[in-house]
Amino acid sequence: FFQAVASPPSSNFLLLGPSGAGKTAFTTLLEAKSSLASNKSHSTHTSQQSTLVTVTLPPTVPTGSNRYRSVNDPSLKEATRNPIKYRVKDTPGHGKLRASQGIAELQAMSQSKDIKTRLRGVVFMVDTAALVDEATLRDAATYLHDVLLFLQKRARNGSSSKRTTDIPVLVAANKQDLFTALPPGAVREKLEAEIDRIRKSKTKGLLDASADTELEDEEEILGNDEQEAFSFKLLEHEVGVKVDVVGGAVKGDLQEEFGSGVRRWEEWVGMCL
Ligand code: GTP
Ligand code: MG
Numbered sequence: 001f002f003q004a005v006a007s008p009p010s011s012n013f014l015l016l017g018p019s020g021a022g023k024t025a026f027t028t029l030l031e032a033k034s035s036l037a038s039n040k041s042h043s044t045h046t047s048q049q050s051t052l053v054t055v056t057l058p059p060t061v062p063t064g065s066n067r068y069r070s071v072n073d074p075s076l077k078e079a080t081r082n083p084i085k086y087r088v089k090d091t092p093g094h095g096k097l098r099a100s101q102g103i104a105e106l107q108a109m110s111q112s113k114d115i116k117t118r119l120r121g122v123v124f125m126v127d128t129a130a131l132v133d134e135a136t137l138r139d140a141a142t143y144l145h146d147v148l149l150f151l152q153k154r155a156r157n158g159s160s161s162k163r164t165t166d167i168p169v170l171v172a173a174n175k176q177d178l179f180t181a182l183p184p185g186a187v188r189e190k191l192e193a194e195i196d197r198i199r200k201s202k203t204k205g206l207l208d209a210s211a212d213t214e215l216e217d218e219e220e221i222l223g224n225d226e227q228e229a230f231s232f233k234l235l236e237h238e239v240g241v242k243v244d245v246v247g248g249a250v251k252g253d254l255q256e257e258f259g260s261g262v263r264r265w266e267e268w269v270g271m272c273l
Contacts, residue, residue, distance in 0.1 A: 011086040011273055012117055014109055016102045016147060017125035018140045019046060019093035022174040025250045026125065027090040029262060030055040047092035050101050056083040061263075061270040084273060086120070098143060106150055110167055121272040122147065122169045123265065128187050128247070129178040141194035144171070148195075149222050151241045168242040170268045177252025177261070184247035188232065191245075196230035199223065244268060 015023045024047050034055040057063070059080040089109070091102040109119040124144055130136045151167055171191065173184045182190065199222050206220060223230050224238040232243035246268060249261035260266075 010115075010117070011120045012109055012112075013086060013088050013121050013123055013269060013272075014102075014105055014119060015088055015090045015123050015125065016106070016143070017093050017123075017172075018127070018136070018143055019095075020130070021093060021125040021127045021140075022250045023047070023090050023093060023125050026172070026174070026262065026265075027051070027053055027088055029250050030088060033058070046094065047090065048094075048097065050089055050091045050105055052087055052089045054085055054087050056085050057266060057270055057273070059083055061266050063270045063273040065273065084270075086269065086273065088123075093143075095139065098146075102143075103146060103150065106147060110151075110154060118165065119167055121269065122151075122167060123172050123269075124169055125172040125174050126187065126191075127175050128173045128181040128184075129175050131182055131187060131190055132180070137190055137194055138198075141191050142198060144191060145195050145198050145222060148235065148241060148243070149220075152222060152235070152239045155240050166240065166242065168244070168272060170265060171243060171245040172265050173245055173247040175249055175251070176247045177249040184245050187247075188245040192229075192231050195222065199230055 015027065017023055024045075031053050063084060089105055091097075091105055093102070106119075106122065109117075112118045124147060126140050127136075131140065148169070151169070154167070171187070173182075173187045175181050176183075203221050223234055228234060232245070236242045246264045248263075248265050252261065
C-alpha cells in the first residue's frame with residue numbers, strides 16, 4: 001500500500017567518443033553509484049555493442065527544473081527518497097563501429113518524437129592524456145566534427161514553427177588524474193583548432209569538386225563563415241548547438257579538486273533535466 005512509486009526513467013543521454021576514452025568505465029561507475037552495492041570496479045575492455053543503463057542522479061545535484069535547490073529545501077528530501085533516474089547509452093568508440101553504432105544511435109535517438117525517450121544530451125568523452133598525440137587528436141576531432149555537423153543539420157532543418165529541442169553536448173575531458181593530462185582549457189583549444197582544420201579541408205574539397213561554381217551545399221560545412229576560425233562559442237551563437245568542455249576523471253582520487261571525479265558531469269546532466 002505504501003510502496004514507493006519508482007519514477008520511470010525518461011531522459012536519455014548518449015555517450016560517444018573515441019575508443020579508450022573511458023566511456024564504459026564511466027557507465028560502470030554510474031551504475032555502481034546508483035546501486036547500493038559497493039563500488040567494486042569492473043575491468044573494461046573495448047566495446048563492440050551499445051548498452052543502455054539506467055542510473056540515478058545524486059540527490060544533491062541540482063536539476064534544470066530545480067536549480068536553486070538549497071540543503072533546506074524540502075524537495076531535497078523528496079529527491080533523496082525518490083531519486084531522479086536517467087538513462088545512458090554507452091557506444092563503442094572504434095572507428096569502424098562509429099557509423100553503424102554511435103552516429104546511428106545519435107540519428108535514431110534524436111529523432112524520437114516521444115517526449116519520454118527523447119535525447120536530452122550527448123556526452124562526448126575524450127582521453128585528455130592521449131590528445132597530445134597528433135593522430136589521436138585528429139581522430140577525436142573528426143568524430144566530434146561529425147557529431148556536431150549532424151546536430152547542426154538537425155538544428156537548421158527544424159522548422160521555425162515546430163522548433164526542434166536543443167541537444168547540448170558535453171565534452172567530458174576524462175583522465176584528469178593522469179599527470180600527462182591536458183587541462184580542459186587546452187583540450188577545448190586543441191579540439192577547436194583541429195575541427196577548424198577539418199572544416200577548412202572539407203570546404204576546399206567541396207570547392208574543388210564543384211570547380212568554379214559557388215559552394216552549393218552550405219549545410220555540409222560546420223559553422224557559418226569559412227573565414228572565421230571555428231570555435232564552440234561560434235557554433236552556439238551561429239547555429240544554436242551548445243558545447244561545454246568539463247574536466248573529470250572516472251578513475252583515480254580527485255576528491256580535493258573535483259569533489260568526485262564525475263561530479264561536474266553529473267551536474268551537467270542535471271542541468272539538462
Ligand atoms: P571503447 O569501448 O573501445 O570505445 O572504449 P571506452 O571509451 O569504453 O574505454 P574504457 O571505459 O574501456 O576505458 C579504457 C581504459 O581507460 C580502461 O583501462 C579504463 O580503466 C581507463 N580509464 C577510464 N577512465 C579513466 C580515468 O579517469 N583515469 C585513468 N587513469 N584511466 C581511466
Ligand atoms: Mg567501451
